[in-house]
Amino acid sequence: MNKTPLYSRHVALGARIIDFGGWAMPVQYTSVIEEHLTTRSAAGLFDICHMGEIDVNGTGAFYFLQHVLSRNIDGQKIGQMKLSVLATEEGGIMDDLTVYLLGENHYRLVTNASTKDKDYAWLLKVKDEKGFSQVEITDETDNIGKLDLQGPRSEDILQQVMPANLHSLKYYHFIQTQVLNIPAIVSRSGYTGENGFEIYAPHDRIGEIWDRLLQAGVDYGLKPIGLGARDTLRLESGMMLYGNDMDETTTPYEVVYGWIVNLEKDFIGRDALEKQFSGGVKRKLVGFTMWERGIARHGYKVFKDGLEAGIVTSGTHSPTLEKAIGLAFVPVELSKPGTTFDIQIRNHLAAAQVVSLPFYKKEKQYAFFNIFI
């Protein structure tokens, strides 16, 4: 199994380690609920070193990325990041990733851990087949460590260990700076629905930042957080998980990613997506809460009037809302908030209702949180 540079620290902290797509990762240190609530009320530190980083460089980088990404990156500024989909020819979601513009003709794609190798091979293939000779694509994953610092106190904590001012850093923007005396990239972004940061630094020095942050965060209630709480935090915030809620058989229009598809430019998958856009989708990913007792889980079937109608892609007990929540694919007719359907839990059916996403929204949002990213 792959291990991140922080593995021995997790073991020393008493974490329970699981195999997460070939990576030995902490699923929890104390309790998922406790870690979840800590992130919502104070701050949490996450080891995200398993995620992928692929650099795209060279004079052809912009045109190359315009060709492979669903999102129009024209107008993206240095210091700005964007969420995008990497689509297949059929319009399926090969990955959802963030695109950092680090400098002129220098982009960094931050990918899911499980999809990185596939993405990398695909990008190289497109480059060769389509003749993008002015592009250099490199897999930087092994060189880069990544931490997420999330929660209302995260800015107070991070500011203590870096000189650059964080206050002026806008949502979905980043600075290339120093944390301690280590060169790092810090973006205001994350996967929890809280204000927070993603921190990138050299792989062999990320441990120093981890240690120092935990130390600096003691007075603010900072704790290390495992993947268990990362999953409940993202689900409460209505964010999808690749491989669970979407994959190559899913298109952006069927999930909540229609807004990061720009049909006015040409890119791989565009024609298929335009066809789907004009014809309309048949199924949609919706949020639901359980009306009756029970927790719906990934793979459970959805029924309407006794007939099978869809499938649950994510489901858990929400620690903040203290009720069962989830995401499911249902026919478009059943996708309107307020619609009810049943979910088969073991040998019985339990009623659920479609609700608007997100399930949880921070009351006092960070000022830049509501703008389109």
Place this chain on the structure above:
Amino acid sequence: MSKVNPTDRKYTREHEWVIDNGDGTVVIGITDHAQELLTDIVFVELPEIGKQVKPMEAVAVVESVKSVSDVYSPVTGEVIEANQKLEQNPELINQDPYGKGWIAKLKMKQPEELQALLDASGYEAFIAAEQH
């Protein structure tokens, strides 16, 4: 870290406990070790009264935030009572697995099945072996 496993009852290799009431009925639950592995128990599906069960058949289901686990019946019998408090307070299993966190009461059909189960020290040896 772990609580002491009481010596007044028997244990299964699937981490259930069973206490013999001496009147042909038993009370069952899950062990401290099991609740510790599950951590935050947020849902318990209780059996209906009258349900017939056999060893290694699911008699209840406990769910943590992350996982769904069957609770197996240690014996052959019929469910005559279930701990309804767990519907509102599933965390009782975490807090008091050997007391207030009991799951069901069964009427045994084959009381001799109890003899095949582990005593407290046998169960502890079993856990120790499982962790290596």
